[in-house]
Amino acid sequence: MNQFVLQHGKSAEMLHFPHILELGMKKNGFIQQNTFPTTAMVGLRIYHIIEGRFEWRINHQLYVFYPGDVALIMPHTPFGCDNDVLKIGSFSWIHLALKKQDGYILPGKWSGLSEVEAAAIGKILYLNNQPILSRFEEAGRIIKCIYTELSEMEVAYQARVNHQVDELLIQITRKMTRQTHSTRDFPKTFTQLEVLLRQDLAHQWTVEEMAGLVGMGTTLFTEKVKSYSGFSPINYLINIRISEAIKLLKRADISVTDIALDTGFYSSQHFSTTFKKLTGYRPSEFRKNHLRNI
Amino acid sequence: MECIITIELGTNGIRVFAYDLRGGIIASMKGHYTTFHTEPDHSEQDPEQIFITTLFVLKNILNEHIHPKKYKVASICFCASMHSVLAVDKHGNPIGNAITWADNRAKKEAQELRHSLPGKKLYEITGTPIHPMSPLLKIAWIGHHDAKRFNNTSKYLSIKSYVIHQLTGEYMIDYSIASATGMLNIHTIRWEDDALDYAGITADQLATLVPVFTKAGKLKKAYQQSLRLPADTKILIGSSDGCMATLGDGIKKGEPKASITIEDSGAVRVMGPTVLKDEQMRFFNYLLVDNCYVSGGPTNNGGNIFEWFTRQFGEFTNPFDIESSMQQLLEEVVNVPIGSDGLLFLPYLLGERAPIWNANARGAYFGLNIKHERRHFIRATIEGILYEIYSIGKTLSEQRSTNSLSLNGSFGTIPFCSQLVADIFSKPVEVRQHFHSVSYGAYLLSATEMGIYPSLDDAAPAVDAPDIFKPTAAHHAIYADYFGIFEKLSNKLSDEFEAIGNLQQKYAHPIK
Numbered sequence: 001m002n003q004f005v006l007q008h009g010k011s012a013e014m015l016h017f018p019h020i021l022e023l024g025m026k027k028n029g030f031i032q033q034n035t036f037p038t039t040a041m042v043g044l045r046i047y048h049i050i051e052g053r054f055e056w057r058i059n060h061q062l063y064v065f066y067p068g069d070v071a072l073i074m075p076h077t078p079f080g081c082d083n084d085v086l087k088i089g090s091f092s093w094i095h096l097a098l099k100k101q102d103g104y105i106l107p108g109k110w111s112g113l114s115e116v117e118a119a120a121i122g123k124i125l126y127l128n129n130q131p132i133l134s135r136f137e138e139a140g141r142i143i144k145c146i147y148t149e150l151s152e153m154e155v156a157y158q159a160r161v162n163h164q165v166d167e168l169l170i171q172i173t174r175k176m177t178r179q180t181h182s183t184r185d186f187p188k189t190f191t192q193l194e195v196l197l198r199q200d201l202a203h204q205w206t207v208e209e210m211a212g213l214v215g216m217g218t219t220l221f222t223e224k225v226k227s228y229s230g231f232s233p234i235n236y237l238i239n240i241r242i243s244e245a246i247k248l249l250k251r252a253d254i255s256v257t258d259i260a261l262d263t264g265f266y267s268s269q270h271f272s273t274t275f276k277k278l279t280g281y282r283p284s285e286f287r288k289n290h291l292r293n294i
Numbered sequence: 295m296e297c298i299i300t301i302e303l304g305t306n307g308i309r310v311f312a313y314d315l316r317g318g319i320i321a322s323m324k325g326h327y328t329t330f331h332t333e334p335d336h337s338e339q340d341p342e343q344i345f346i347t348t349l350f351v352l353k354n355i356l357n358e359h360i361h362p363k364k365y366k367v368a369s370i371c372f373c374a375s376m377h378s379v380l381a382v383d384k385h386g387n388p389i390g391n392a393i394t395w396a397d398n399r400a401k402k403e404a405q406e407l408r409h410s411l412p413g414k415k416l417y418e419i420t421g422t423p424i425h426p427m428s429p430l431l432k433i434a435w436i437g438h439h440d441a442k443r444f445n446n447t448s449k450y451l452s453i454k455s456y457v458i459h460q461l462t463g464e465y466m467i468d469y470s471i472a473s474a475t476g477m478l479n480i481h482t483i484r485w486e487d488d489a490l491d492y493a494g495i496t497a498d499q500l501a502t503l504v505p506v507f508t509k510a511g512k513l514k515k516a517y518q519q520s521l522r523l524p525a526d527t528k529i530l531i532g533s534s535d536g537c538m539a540t541l542g543d544g545i546k547k548g549e550p551k552a553s554i555t556i557e558d559s560g561a562v563r564v565m566g567p568t569v570l571k572d573e574q575m576r577f578f579n580y581l582l583v584d585n586c587y588v589s590g591g592p593t594n595n596g597g598n599i600f601e602w603f604t605r606q607f608g609e610f611t612n613p614f615d616i617e618s619s620m621q622q623l624l625e626e627v628v629n630v631p632i633g634s635d636g637l638l639f640l641p642y643l644l645g646e647r648a649p650i651w652n653a654n655a656r657g658a659y660f661g662l663n664i665k666h667e668r669r670h671f672i673r674a675t676i677e678g679i680l681y682e683i684y685s686i687g688k689t690l691s692e693q694r695s696t697n698s699l700s701l702n703g704s705f706g707t708i709p710f711c712s713q714l715v716a717d718i719f720s721k722p723v724e725v726r727q728h729f730h731s732v733s734y735g736a737y738l739l740s741a742t743e744m745g746i747y748p749s750l751d752d753a754a755p756a757v758d759a760p761d762i763f764k765p766t767a768a769h770h771a772i773y774a775d776y777f778g779i780f781e782k783l784s785n786k787l788s789d790e791f792e793a794i795g796n797l798q799q800k801y802a803h804p805i806k
Contacts, residue, residue: 183613184605194328216613224614229326230307230351239325239350243342250387278349280516290385 001092001144003027008097013150016158019110020165021095023147028052028086038080043097044105044125045073046168048140052089056081058131068140070133072172074125075100092143096165100126103203107169110162120212123203124173127196127213133175142168177215186224189214197237201244201264207233241265242278249287256283296368297360298744300736301348302535303374303454305329305394305558308344310351311733312360315368315746317756321359322730325351330391334802335398338391341380344453345460353521361522369528371740372510373538373732374454376474376580379432381447382456389443392453393432400431401653403438407431408651412488414575419486421569421579421587422476425647430476433493447499454532455501462511462529467501470534470588473581478503480569480581506533506583507743530740535732536590537582540565541750542735543700544724544757547586552696554683554715555731556706558598562648562686563590564694576649576689583750589694591648591686595641595679597705599657602643603675607668624710627673632717633772634670636661638780639678642791646682649689650784654795660783676711677773681780684718700724700760702731709763717769718777724760 005024008014014023021043028035038057047056047070054065059077073079075098081087098105104122111118133139146164149157181189193214197205210233211221225233241263248259260271260283268283275283297320302309307326314320325347330338352370360367377395382388393399407413408424422428429450437444451459452471459465472478477489477500485497504510510531518525532538536555540563543553553563564570569579570589579589601616608619642655659674687696701712701723709725716723738753747753 182605184608184610184616184619186614186616189614190326191328191330195330220613230324231326235350236326239343239346243340243346246342246346247388250385276520278346278353278520280514280518280520285516290387 001025001147004147006147006150013153017110017161019097019108020146020161021097023094023143023150025050025090025092025143025147027090028088031085031088034084036081036086037084038078040076040078041073041095042075043095044075045071045079045093045095046139046143046172047071047073047091047093048136048143050090050092050140052087052091054081054087054089054091061131063132065132066134068135068137070136070139070172070175072128072131072133072176074128074131075105077131092140092147094143094146094165094168098125103200107166110165111169112163112166113169116206116208119206120208121169121173123209124176124212125169128176130176130179133172133179136171136175138171138175139168142171173212174215177213181214183215186228190225190228194240197240198244201241202262203264204266205237205264210237237264238274242275245271245275245283246286249283250290252287252291256287259283295363295365297365298368298737298740299352299355299360299370300532300733300740301352301370301372302538302732302736303344303348303372303457304535304732305375305396308348308351309730309733310355311730311737312355312365313737315741315744317734317737317741320363320365321355322733323351323355329394329396333399335401337394337397339378339394339453341388341392341453341456344392345457348457349517349520356521356523367523367527368744369530369740371530371736371743372454372458372532373535373736374452374471374532376452376471376534376536377427377429377432378453379429379436380451380453380456381436381443382449382451383446384448386448386459388456389446390440392456395427397432398426398653400426400428400435403431403434404428407492408575412492416476416486416489416492417575418571419479419481420473420476420489421480421581421589422474423575423578423647423651424476425651426653427647428476429474430489430493433495437494444494449499449501450495451501458510458529458531461513461517463514464511465501466504466508466510466531468504468506468508468531468533469581469583470506470537472500472503474534474536474578475500478581480579480587483581483584504531506531506739530743532736532739533582534580536561536563537580537588538732538735538739539563539702540588540735541582541738541754542731542733542757543702543726544754544760545700546751546754550695550697551700552590552687552690552694553700553702553731554687554706555703556596556679556683556701556711557703558596558601558705559592559594560596560683560703560706561590561592562683562690563588564690564696565589566694570690570693572693574651576651586750590690593682593686594644594647595682597679597703599641599643599679600675600705603672607671623672624708626669627676627710630669630673632769633776634674634677635666636663636776637666637670637674638776638783639671639674640780640783640787641675641678641682642784645795648686650788652788652791654792655784655788656791656794656798658783658787660779676714677776678780679705680711680714680718681773681777683715684777685781685784687719696721698722698724702726702729712763716763716765718773720765720767720770720774722765723763725763726758726760729758
């Protein structure tokens with residue numbers, strides 16, 4: 001493969017793909033100044049190392065990349081080299097225009113993913129804080145395939161490019177969860193999941209999203225959670241929601257409606273019924289009992 | 295038809311059992327709650343999550359198994375793991391999370407107190423080893439490092455006291471849990487002034503001290519309704535998991551028999567009318583009822599060490615399936631000679647409590663030669679874990695002779711392990727398969743309170759007939775030879791343990 005850069009708005013090939021901002025491949029044969037300035041951009045950037053060893057700074061942290069590794073740069077995250085100098089080697093990349101909103105990084109209408117699956121992927125991408133995916137040749141193959149499709153424009157190439165972008169997002173998400181969670185330690189994985197859930201309790205978590213976060217299929221996930229915790233995933237989540245709500249009810253400075261929404265109930269009625277079913281108290285009664293001197 | 299409900303608030307979650315009055319299990323359910331390690335050495339749990347999980351599981355078992363079959367709940371009896379600390383304000387609301395037994399933040403306090411004369415005295419008075427697990431030291435730590443929590447705390451509770459306070463509004467702590475706080479004089483059964491002074495608190499900052507048979511108040515109205523239980527449902531304060539495991543194992547006061555638990559961690563315990571005195575402060579002495587003490591030594595390194603080994607070196611043909619991976623490893627060791635052809639394992643991956651009481655202790659494989667294979671490592675790992683259990687038993691037998699053992703806990707009751715324990719100790723081992731001795735102990739306590747048994751001593755023989763593993767003399771001789779070296783290494787390496795522990799801390803990478 002020779003060097004190339006295709007950019008949306010500049011290259012004719014990219015006309016039908018507003019969601020692909022840039023696609024490229026670079027062979028750097030010698031070291032020169034100011035070839036790789038630090039930038040922060042709107043979309044999601046994916047770099048795949050083909051040869052050489054690169055030291056890149058992502059979000060102010062230095063990482064080392066070897067052939068086969070992938071650098072993943074989230075929207076609005078600064079990315080570049082120290083002294084703006086690029087080392088010798090080659091890599092390919094793709095920039096995708098994915099929207100960051102309400103706790104998701106979502107693919108657009110071009111994607112063939114169902115709403116539920118797109119949400120699960122969007123959630124995992126959003127929560128990801130690892131910029132390095134090691135030994136991930138698959139990403140390089142997909143970028144190459146997208147380039148070939150764009151150059152040759154065979155029948156149904158548009159569909160195939162979009163399929164490949166979906167495929168890339170799916171593979172990245174799977175790779176990410178596998179890298180974070182060993183398949184040998186469910187207790188640890190489950191604890192990490194609980195920490196994530198508690199950080200964003202207002203979110204309407206689905207079982208697909210929870211399972212996706214730890215890199216499992218929903219069936220296996222549900223079965224594992226049930227045998228390990230004694231509860232279905234949704235009931236376990238309700239337990240966390242109610243525990244957190246109790247904590248907030250014991251403070252005088254936050255309204256019951258706000259507590260309901262903060263802890264992930266879709267309305268104060270929903271909160272009130274769930275709470276009373278379990279504890280026998282309406283949230284307001286519970287609060288009254290705990291704010292007076294017992 | 296009446297039934298007895300037992301609730302065990304354990305380290306990893308809650309277990310609720312329903313027994314008929316003869317001790318037959320009607321149903322059981324569990325619910326997990328998480329331990330958070332927000333900082334190295336910290337182990338905390340969310341008190342509201344524990345309470346809600348308790349309520350949830352209790353409600354489920356009542357609705358699915360008890361109410362439909364028209365059982366009347368005669369009593370609900372609690373037991374819980376020891377050494378937890380939860381600070382609450384004047385409204386009874388938690389300040390911060392509950393600190394569990396495994397929390398090590400009070401290391402420095404423990405080290406200083408352990409090597410002082412007042413420390414020795416406190417150990418003799420309270421029966422609780424001077425160790426970061428002890429609430430005495432945890433509260434002192436809060437006083438030294440968390441002034442805001444210290445100044446706003448109206449009471450320091452155990453997790454069990456908190457859950458009961460939520461249900462009935464009473465602040466109570468039973469003798470067993472209290473005797474594991476490091477602040478109870480176990481000879482006079484009163485809070486000890488010197489301990490309170492050391493912790494920097496007053497007796498009114500602790501819950502009311504009551505015997506294990508005490509009724510802990512009435513269920514609040516709302517809980518009567520949501521659980522569909524009558525107002526006069528008896529709530530028993532109950533005891534601690536350690537004391538209940540011993541009772542539930544059928545151990546009688548003064549009987550020459552020890553109870554061994556090997557779950558994640560482990561313990562060897564005896565029950566008697568007097569305490570064990572020990573110059574080296576190696577044993578705990580906890581109070582079950584007047585003139586009845588459960589004494590013994592705890593280890594940090596039990597089944598969790600074999601789980602660690604499995605996670606590193608097991609096959610995991612199915613993702614997350616640790617049970618079958620452990621099973622596979624166990625199948626491989628059957629063909630390894632006893633004593634693993636001279637490969638020894640020191641299991642101190644988590645430091646160690648009894649008998650060496652060395653937080654700096656670390657693990658090691660010793661005696662490797664070119665003929666050793668992977669399967670030797672598997673067997674050596676299991677043998678090492680059980681040598682450590684034996685070393686606790688051996689130090690105990692200097693003071694109390696035992697003729698037989700009763701073994702419980704998920705790791706100990708694996709038949710392969712049970713046979714090893716019999717051979718290493720050279721004593722017959724009783725095992726009750728699929729039997730939960732902690733909960734059964736709580737059933738015996740409830741049944742005794744109801745008058746089904748005249749006393750706890752009469753309740754113990756009610757425990758079912760066990761399987762017996764008989765020791766083989768030839769095997770014991772080999773284990774005894776190797777144990778000699780194991781014991782020497784544990785003591786000999788203490789300087790190097792400290793040195794490596796310090797370096798591990800010095801070069802530790804912050805958790806990302």
